[in-house]
Amino acid sequence: MATFRSASTLLSSDGTRTPGTAALFTEPGRKGGTPPWAGDFRLANGAGNGPKDAVGRTFTLELPDGRTGKVVVQSLKSGKGGVTLALMGQDAPPF
Template sequence: MPTFRSAAALLSADGARTAGTAALFTEPGRNGRIAPWAGDFRPAADARSPKDAVGKTFTLEMPDGRTGKVVVQSLKTGKNGTTLALLGEDVAPF
């Protein structure tokens, strides 16, 4: 499936909300299982990245209210800002 890009918010267990942009994709499901999904999340320029996010579970909220659980796999910081690599759980919210 092509990459799905959209505004999104990352919600932590303590209720902290980080606005940003998500770039998500799915892979073909196998043996009747839920299709795995993953992607990247870039916090908005004025948003703070979640602290100690790697390995933690968050809720990814799409603009239309759909949500999905994600685990942060890694965090990269560069000249273009911070990017969090996400691995989805359950059904994709897009």
């Protein structure tokens, strides 16, 4: 199971950039299939509450080295640590 944690950016279809930290992981893929991947995206301080109506929408996750991956927001949690989005990856993992 590959893991990744780093500062990243969520890009919406309208070009809005939301900075934060992504913590991603992959699971073993089926024979010959693309391994599924998922993770959390914690918004950076000062990023506000994140994208409006994000749950169910598709975003592009941009990693620090320029690699990107498409993600769908599964849920949004608010707490002491700030706002965290649960992500489900599409296609091949970018890490």
